[in-house]
Amino acid sequence: MSDRIARLDAGREVVRAKDRLGISWQQLADELGHSLVHTTAALLGQQPLSANEAEKVGTMLELDEEIVEDLALPPVRGEAALDPTEPVTYRLQEALQVYGTSIHELIREEFGDGIMSAIDFSMTFEREPDPKGDRVKLVWSGKFLPYKVN
Amino acid sequence: MSDRIARLDAGREVVRAKDRLGISWQQLADELGHSLVHTTAALLGQQPLSANEAEKVGTMLELDEEIVEDLALPPVRGEAALDPTEPVTYRLQEALQVYGTSIHELIREEFGDGIMSAIDFSMTFEREPDPKGDRVKLVWSGKFLPYKVN
Amino acid sequence: MSDRIARLDAGREVVRAKDRLGISWQQLADELGHSLVHTTAALLGQQPLSANEAEKVGTMLELDEEIVEDLALPPVRGEAALDPTEPVTYRLQEALQVYGTSIHELIREEFGDGIMSAIDFSMTFEREPDPKGDRVKLVWSGKFLPYKVN
Amino acid sequence: MSDRIARLDAGREVVRAKDRLGISWQQLADELGHSLVHTTAALLGQQPLSANEAEKVGTMLELDEEIVEDLALPPVRGEAALDPTEPVTYRLQEALQVYGTSIHELIREEFGDGIMSAIDFSMTFEREPDPKGDRVKLVWSGKFLPYKVN
Amino acid sequence: MSDRIARLDAGREVVRAKDRLGISWQQLADELGHSLVHTTAALLGQQPLSANEAEKVGTMLELDEEIVEDLALPPVRGEAALDPTEPVTYRLQEALQVYGTSIHELIREEFGDGIMSAIDFSMTFEREPDPKGDRVKLVWSGKFLPYKVN
Amino acid sequence: MSDRIARLDAGREVVRAKDRLGISWQQLADELGHSLVHTTAALLGQQPLSANEAEKVGTMLELDEEIVEDLALPPVRGEAALDPTEPVTYRLQEALQVYGTSIHELIREEFGDGIMSAIDFSMTFEREPDPKGDRVKLVWSGKFLPYKVN
Amino acid sequence: MSDRIARLDAGREVVRAKDRLGISWQQLADELGHSLVHTTAALLGQQPLSANEAEKVGTMLELDEEIVEDLALPPVRGEAALDPTEPVTYRLQEALQVYGTSIHELIREEFGDGIMSAIDFSMTFEREPDPKGDRVKLVWSGKFLPYKVN
Amino acid sequence: MSDRIARLDAGREVVRAKDRLGISWQQLADELGHSLVHTTAALLGQQPLSANEAEKVGTMLELDEEIVEDLALPPVRGEAALDPTEPVTYRLQEALQVYGTSIHELIREEFGDGIMSAIDFSMTFEREPDPKGDRVKLVWSGKFLPYKVN
Amino acid sequence: MSDRIARLDAGREVVRAKDRLGISWQQLADELGHSLVHTTAALLGQQPLSANEAEKVGTMLELDEEIVEDLALPPVRGEAALDPTEPVTYRLQEALQVYGTSIHELIREEFGDGIMSAIDFSMTFEREPDPKGDRVKLVWSGKFLPYKVN
Amino acid sequence: MSDRIARLDAGREVVRAKDRLGISWQQLADELGHSLVHTTAALLGQQPLSANEAEKVGTMLELDEEIVEDLALPPVRGEAALDPTEPVTYRLQEALQVYGTSIHELIREEFGDGIMSAIDFSMTFEREPDPKGDRVKLVWSGKFLPYKVN
Known part of the structure; x- marks a missing residue:
């Protein structure tokens, strides 16, 4: 501990x-x-x-x-x-609740049976200027790993 | 239900x-x-x-x-x-565990006290070709919302 | 921590x-x-x-x-x-259990698909005199945020 | 059931x-x-x-x-x-997380040891026009009930 | 804390x-x-x-x-x-499990739609002599509060 | 089931x-x-x-x-x-939260190390007329059972 | 605490x-x-x-x-x-998972509606020699308590 | 299922x-x-x-x-x-809460580092006549299994 | 579902x-x-x-x-x-409780900062004859994936 | 503690x-x-x-x-x-989620009704060289223990 x-x-x-x-x-x-x-x-x-x-x-x-x-x-x-109920964090989690199954199906269609790695993974953070209010832009990039078939 | x-x-x-x-x-x-x-x-x-x-x-x-x-x-x-223990979903959650506090601090430094909206929000999904194995690329874009002070 | x-x-x-x-x-x-x-x-x-x-x-x-x-x-x-089992707090939560689905449907009917912001949000607290016993009056005001469609 | x-x-x-x-x-x-x-x-x-x-x-x-x-x-x-993770509902809960202890202390200062009733209680729902975007306005009114001392 | x-x-x-x-x-x-x-x-x-x-x-x-x-x-x-698994406490909870729905229905029949207050409430504790073994006697007295209809 | x-x-x-x-x-x-x-x-x-x-x-x-x-x-x-979040039931539980440790200590002082039985137990339900609003009166009677020492 | x-x-x-x-x-x-x-x-x-x-x-x-x-x-x-995941403890719990409903039905058949007391209760611990490997022998003895009917 | x-x-x-x-x-x-x-x-x-x-x-x-x-x-x-909150079952669990750490230490002293098997295990159920009220007698017998050291 | x-x-x-x-x-x-x-x-x-x-x-x-x-x-x-309390499954989980931190440290020492993949992964199952009682032999083989540093 | x-x-x-x-x-x-x-x-x-x-x-x-x-x-x-959400540990758990029911059925077919012991158990850890990236190899060996029938 x-x-x-x-x-x-x-x-x-x-x-x-x-x-x-x-x-x-x-x-x-x-x-x-x-x-x-x-x-x-x-x-x-x-x-x-x-x-x-x-x-x-x-x-x-x-x-x-x-x-x-x-x-x-x-x-x-x-x-x-991490405190998942902290408001900034919660909204990220909520986005996963809304888009998680979509990401799953889109990966399955595009890549086949496998995952997006959280290890061979990187993220960028950027301010995206917008006249209606600037935006937070996160780019997630993770290697596709196919399930091994043997 | x-x-x-x-x-x-x-x-x-x-x-x-x-x-x-x-x-x-x-x-x-x-x-x-x-x-x-x-x-x-x-x-x-x-x-x-x-x-x-x-x-x-x-x-x-x-x-x-x-x-x-x-x-x-x-x-x-x-x-x-959503089943958060489904392997594709879990890795997305894990990325939040690893990067959630960073996103929080980066927003606080760049934008001030507030959140990245999960409502005024959009996401793109793309295959990122890579010689070492293609990658899943997700772009998250959410409006910054400052906490109201009154 | x-x-x-x-x-x-x-x-x-x-x-x-x-x-x-x-x-x-x-x-x-x-x-x-x-x-x-x-x-x-x-x-x-x-x-x-x-x-x-x-x-x-x-x-x-x-x-x-x-x-x-x-x-x-x-x-x-x-x-x-926050301790949600503390009696003052609990009654506020209970009011949400009773009226939460109503607020959801009333927002959907009046504003469409979206939420009441907890960030662009303010609250007032007031004693409301009443001959049958004074009342606590809370006014919640949160900006309506429509889900982004793209 | x-x-x-x-x-x-x-x-x-x-x-x-x-x-x-x-x-x-x-x-x-x-x-x-x-x-x-x-x-x-x-x-x-x-x-x-x-x-x-x-x-x-x-x-x-x-x-x-x-x-x-x-x-x-x-x-x-x-x-x-009620599903407390539904996004409309969640933001109401989050407002309680942020303001719950304040309401508790304000009741204690103004009324003494007791609660805001969730039974002798009423709520109104209103659209609050606002040039920066209309707002949801909720008025909560609950009778103050003092703890019985005996 | x-x-x-x-x-x-x-x-x-x-x-x-x-x-x-x-x-x-x-x-x-x-x-x-x-x-x-x-x-x-x-x-x-x-x-x-x-x-x-x-x-x-x-x-x-x-x-x-x-x-x-x-x-x-x-x-x-x-x-x-309170530790609800402490044996004295647990038996009180268990009594609520067995009699809780009964109390609910008896209140509904006798008083109508409402609750027994836990705030305008008092309790007495007494030893009840009994030849087969003395008993613990608790008297709970709580004001009936009708749900407000408006 | x-x-x-x-x-x-x-x-x-x-x-x-x-x-x-x-x-x-x-x-x-x-x-x-x-x-x-x-x-x-x-x-x-x-x-x-x-x-x-x-x-x-x-x-x-x-x-x-x-x-x-x-x-x-x-x-x-x-x-x-039993649904412990149903409002009638909850208030009974809350009374236990407030008075549970007291009952424990009062039993320990009056009877010694042991419990109030939830098996050799009975309860009565009564309307208690009161000018300030009638009350629900519950009498709990449970045999004291001393822990066996051997 | x-x-x-x-x-x-x-x-x-x-x-x-x-x-x-x-x-x-x-x-x-x-x-x-x-x-x-x-x-x-x-x-x-x-x-x-x-x-x-x-x-x-x-x-x-x-x-x-x-x-x-x-x-x-x-x-x-x-x-x-008690840590119920500690391996010695867990196996005792597991035995209850396997035999708990049996004990319930056997008590119901033999004694009627009631419980085996955990208060008027004693346990012995013994090494039971066995050529195939010595055994742990626990004897649980608890008074039967019938539910009170009134 | x-x-x-x-x-x-x-x-x-x-x-x-x-x-x-x-x-x-x-x-x-x-x-x-x-x-x-x-x-x-x-x-x-x-x-x-x-x-x-x-x-x-x-x-x-x-x-x-x-x-x-x-x-x-x-x-x-x-x-x-198994429903661990069913009253017969609960009392068996409670006995484990009270005696579990004792069984652990007694096994450690008498047998060394290991467990009482829940697989090479048997149980008997018996009515134990007693002038103060008949008792439920359970005998648990489980093979001692030492942790393998290698 | x-x-x-x-x-x-x-x-x-x-x-x-x-x-x-x-x-x-x-x-x-x-x-x-x-x-x-x-x-x-x-x-x-x-x-x-x-x-x-x-x-x-x-x-x-x-x-x-x-x-x-x-x-x-x-x-x-x-x-x-999967039901993690099913006895066969539980013992596999328990082995992880006992050896999980060791596997973590051994991977860290031998391979560096990273994980054993559960996707590029295979397992074999075999009966291992043994005069003291046959054994279950499982071989887990997972590719080491280093955390990406960027 | x-x-x-x-x-x-x-x-x-x-x-x-x-x-x-x-x-x-x-x-x-x-x-x-x-x-x-x-x-x-x-x-x-x-x-x-x-x-x-x-x-x-x-x-x-x-x-x-x-x-x-x-x-x-x-x-x-x-x-x-053990922290089951630590990424190395989680993947081991996930492998159990994927293969746990298989191991259960394979044991039942090959050995009959019983378990793989987590007590009479040993594990080895090895680096498995592989041109596509070295692998972590774990060998689990646990004695089969048949449920006692009596």
Whole structure:
């Protein structure tokens, strides 16, 4: 349990520090040489950080050494890392409720029996300007994996 | 309860009929003049169909009149329409577990306190060719809605 | 996790302080220049407070500096912030059980396919004098958002 | 169980019939001499209808005699009558998550230790015109009931 | 969260102190001038205690000042205050499983559409001597509240 | 499963028949020679009825022979027989949430380590006239059973 | 909560101490003059211990005075005291899944409508030598309690 | 699903038939040459019956051929076969809550690291005469299985 | 819902037919030219069958044409297809509880950050003769998939 | 509770220490003379370690004496030791969802009515080289245990 809490708490410290210092996720991404979404996920505990990467972040955000060590712990993926009733999150889930069966059928028609990988997967985040109000644009890209037949 | 079952069952009949007749979701979308994902979602019970639209689909897919009527019932959105443990669906959920907090923080940094709408929302589905194996590409676009301050 | 606890605990400290000092929610609302319900929600952790707003509250309620800092953390919306079995809360939920499907059908008839926003939303709270016993009056106002058709 | 299903199914038949005949909830309310929300709730199974009232509705909506009988069954209140993940309903619940603790504290300050009744309770539903998009306005009015001290 | 824990823990301290000092719930009730069950419930965190009442109890039970302060916190009603699988509690729940639908129908027949209030409510606890083994006698008295028709 | 449904459905038929014929639970109790609450519980499937008793009820309420047979099936006690979110039932549960720990401590003080039986148990139901509004009075009487020490 | 944790933790200390000192549950039972299973259950927090009994155990196991005090707290029965997925426990539960309905029917045939008490109850634990592998033998003895008819 | 329902329903038919014909579980056990508890469990769907055994039971209880066939389906063990809130069943579960950790520790002390098998397992059921009220006596016997170390 | 039930019920019909006709899973696998486990899974609804394959099975097992059609429906993977409390299944789950964190750490050490695929996956089933009692041997083989870093 | 946390936390310390010192699970297994998987499971809290074994590990990994003591506590098997939504773990569970009913039927056909033991059980872990990407290979071996018939 304590690894999980240590890693997630370190992520919260990152958020507080970047807010305080006025550093953006993109600046952190540039420093680490990863994409925006991957970097954010890594700093929030969902992807691994090497000791070296943690060190860079620690310097940039003036973090305590203990926080830096915790950032290099293995990622803590899984349900406990997310509150599905938080309003931003809930709407993403709701979109899955509405479009999940469609995605399933569209994959079945286009690719056959298999899945869209959540491992060989990447996501981008973008502001989409729109005169009626700007939009959040997320692009999900996951490799199709066919079920093995033997 | 029976509306929900009627609507979802009508959707299953659509799937069986299009598989039997070799008609694609895109052909159905073209007939209705809606996008691919919206059409699929509507036929699977997640978006409304007018009586007229249901009729067109019924003719194209040689459906019984009763099925056509059920297709025009109000949509049945909500958790009961989706099995979150079905493997395709699960991986989408898992991607949310991994990236949900990141999306939350990125929206907060870029847009401020608010959400990505699941109502003023659209999604596209595409095959992304890739030499290492083709990929599923989903683009989510939702209007940013700021929390009202009063 | 710890942000959530810090923010909610800061809210409990606000309650204890205002009870001790005899300061009302309305006085706090006047100080901040927000409505009564928005102010209460913000102080209980459900809406954001700027550092400046937190400072004003801290002065008025003689709060420790640490509590003031915690009040300016991002809001912690979601299920974990509320005990749905607490008797006041439960009756509100029960009213939704009784009237929820009615609201759904009335919106569908009057506005069409869509929702009442919980984001572009405000609420007022009022004592409604009544000879048979005063009443609690809540006015909910949320923008209608139509489902996007594309 | 079967009472519940019979009553709720009768409600769905009412919806289908009024949609087919172009009769509004308000017309039904006028016929019964009750308010709009109370009438809608009663027809959807959440408030009682006398045999006489059920008969009037049956005539107006050309319902089968069996449906009319089912409409006069006792109401079927409780969680099973509502899908809390349906998007319209969910946003109402979410508003409670955000404002529930505020309502609790505001009642405690204004009225003392007690609740807002969900029994001696009424609700109105209204379209609130707004240049930025019309709004749904709900007014909740419930008698304050103080906890008995003895 | 911490209010709840503070209030319930204060209740446990009351139990330990009264056991140690040989003081009965009835003696505490006499001191406070409330009924036996109301007093017990208040001291266990389910009904309010004024600062003055808390002080009296603190003196009688030689409690620390901090515990006395916690006793005057608002009550912490709700599911989290009770373990429904504790054997004494479970049997009360089981009695509701067996007699709940009967009470519902008997109220409906005798009073009409409405509820037995849990707010305008009182309970007594008594030992009922019986040659075959003494019995626990609980009398529940709650005001009938008719559903409002409008 | 089917026994349970058969027995509970037979109970619903009893309710419909007695409502239609204007026969009260007390008249049924007098016919069977049992108390009011026990009779109601038995007819709703929570206590046993002999074939002879079922026959008497069938004659009085003009029930089909099949219903009469189902009334003599073994009782179907347990959670599935009751909807705890039904508003009448919920308030009884809520009273247990508020007073459950008190009953536990009062039994422990008065009787020692043990329980109030839900088997050697009886309940009465009564209308308690009150100028401020009549009350529902329930008397619960259960034998105290001490934990066996060996 | 803290009573429960204190009592259960005291039980874990008993286990560690008896393992360290090589003292068996039977020796503890002999010291207290209770049966083997009752003693074990009492020391693990499921049956009461008098202050005197706790003192004897404390001396025998060289426990801290605080642990001794905690052992004399009221028992903490209920679901939270047991992990039903722990493999030893699970198999006992599974046996109930397989034989529970049989026990129910056998009691109904042999004794009539009623239960096997879990309060006027005792259990023995024994090693049953067997050439094909020794067996665990548990004898459950509970008083039959007939449902009260009134 | 349908196997489970068929097998369990066949078991209910066995109960109705034996009640109607006045045949006891022991007589059925004698006919099949199995123990009382094993026979009861087999007839209620928890242990297998050969086609030949099902035939014998069918003749003795005058069952329809279809029921006899269903009795020979594979057993349907698992949670869905049992209602854990049924009062007889619940008390058995409660005894596990009270004594489960004791059994675990007693097995660990006496046998070492391992379990009491629920597969190489048998149970007897007996009426234990007692002047203070007869008792239900269950003897559980399960082979000890040590965890494999490799 | 009905696809799922149709497909799973078709699987139960396969089991009954092969038991009645004395045909083994291996014979069915040989007929279809797939491995033993894949064939069994496909026939039980977890992998796809072509119309042609379903036809072959139908002929071999003398199935009705409707069952044959249902066998060719899409697979119905997900939690609802399995009862995790069924004793055979439970022990597999328990093995995961005991060894799951070990597999996680061993994969992390040997392969790095990633998963063992459940899609590019196969399993074999074998009887492993052993003088102390034959054993069930399962070999799981899943491709390692590294988390994408971008 | 605290045993469980102590044991699992000790396991996390083992992971951190071996990562820091570059010691592999296989080296630890060789030191203890157990298999790779058994050793890993034991160090992660799922199998017992003698005081002597804990000491050896402590020396090799330079652990604090307190950690060493905690490693020798009894194992803490059960659901709470594993997060089933962690992606590696989830895929193992999903494989059970897909193949669980097949394993059940294959055991029933090959061995008869019984289970694959999770106690007399062992597992191996291996990297399976594959030109299309190396694979994780797990071999599960569990003794078949027939249900006892008596």
